[in-house]
Amino acid sequence: MYWDNIPSVILQKQREVFAALDVPLQQESAHRIPHGTWMNGVVERMDSDDIVIFCDIDAFPLKRSAYDMAVAHAERGAIFGLSQFSNHKKTTHTYAGPMFMAFRKRVWEQLGRPDLKSSSAYDAAEGMSALAREQGVPLVLHKPTSTLISKFALGNEGVFGIGTFYGDNDFFHLFESREPAYEQLLVAVADDAIAQRPLQFAQYLEAAMALQQGTPLVKKKRRWWRRLLG
Template structure:
C-alpha cells in the first residue's frame, strides 16, 4: 500500500532555508512531502481545502512548515493510528482560547478522512472557542473517537503552558525525540536552531543538545530573556508524567 503524503503550508514570510531543511529531513526519511504556498490563507481554510481533494478512505497528514518527524518509525506510528480510526497529533494547548484540554495539533497530525466525515466534516478554521483543527479533538472526545497525543518531552526556550501538564516553546521535542517543532519560524533568530536539528537527523547523528543550547545563548533579548528560567536549568526541561 502506498503510504500517505504529508502536507505542509507556508506563507511568503517563511525563509527559504526553513523549506529546504524540512525537505531534506523528509527526503532522508523517504517520506513524501508536499509544501504548498498558501500565502495569506488561514491555516484551517487550507486544511479543509486539502481534505476536499481526498477520498473517504484516504489518510490525511498535516505538518507545520517548521516541524518534522525525527525518525521514519514515528511517521509510521502516526499512519497506523489513523488507519484504525484514531486521530493522532502532537499535544497542543490553546492558551489564547477557551479550551481547557490538550488537543491533537496540526503541527503533525494524522487521521482518515472518513473519521472527519463521521464527526460532521467540521471546519478546521480557528474560531472563538478553538484554534485551528482543535475542534476535531473536542468532537473526538464527545463521540468517543480515540485521540492519540505525542507529548512534549523537552524544549530549548520554554514559552507557553501546556495546560496543567508542563510547558512547551521554541524548539520543542515530542515523545522520545520522535518529532520536532521549532515554532515562530518567521523569526530569523530561530532559523539556525532548525537547521542544526535537521542536519543532525539527516546525517543520522546523535542529537547535539549542547550545540542547540549554545545557539540559544547567542540570541539577543527579548528572545534570550524569555528563556532565562530555562537556562537556569540548562534549558533542558524534561516533562515526564
C-alpha cells in the same frame, strides 16, 4: 503550507529531512490564506479512505519510525497529533495539533465534517479533537518532552516553546519560524536528522541561550557553523 514570510532555508531543510527519511512531502504556498481554510481544502480533495497528514512548515519527524507510528494510529481509526494547547482561547483540554497530525478522512466525516478553521472557541483543527472526545473517537496525543526556549504552557500538563521535541525524540517543531533569529535552531536539528546521527542537545542549547541573551547572531552563527564543520 507556508506564507511568503517563511525563510527559504526552512523550506529546504524540511524537504531534506523528509527525503532522508524516505517520506513523501508536499509543500504548498498559500500566502495569506488562513491555516484552517487551507486544511479544509486539503481534506475535501481527499478520498474517504485516505490518511490525511498535516505538518507545519517548521516541523518534521526525527526518525522514520515516528512517521510510521502516526500513520498506524490513523489506520486504526484514531486521530494522532502532537499535543497542543490554546493559551489564547478559553479551552481547558489539550488537542491534536496540526503541526503534525494524522487521521483517516472517514473519521473526519463521521465527526460531522468539522470546520478546521480557527473560531472564537477553538484554534485551527482544535474543534476536531473536542468532537472526538464527545463521540469516543480515540485521540493519541504525543506530548512535548523538552524545549530549547520555554514560552508557552501546555495547560496544566507542562510547557512547550521555541524548538520543542515530542515523544522519545520522535518529532521536532520550531514554532515562530517567521522569525529569522530562530532558523539556526531548526537548521542544526534538521542537519542531525538528515545525517541520521545523535541529536546534539548541548549545541542546540548553547545557540538558544545566545539568542535569549542577545548575543549578536552573526558572530554566534559563525562560531556555531565552525564548530559543526569540525
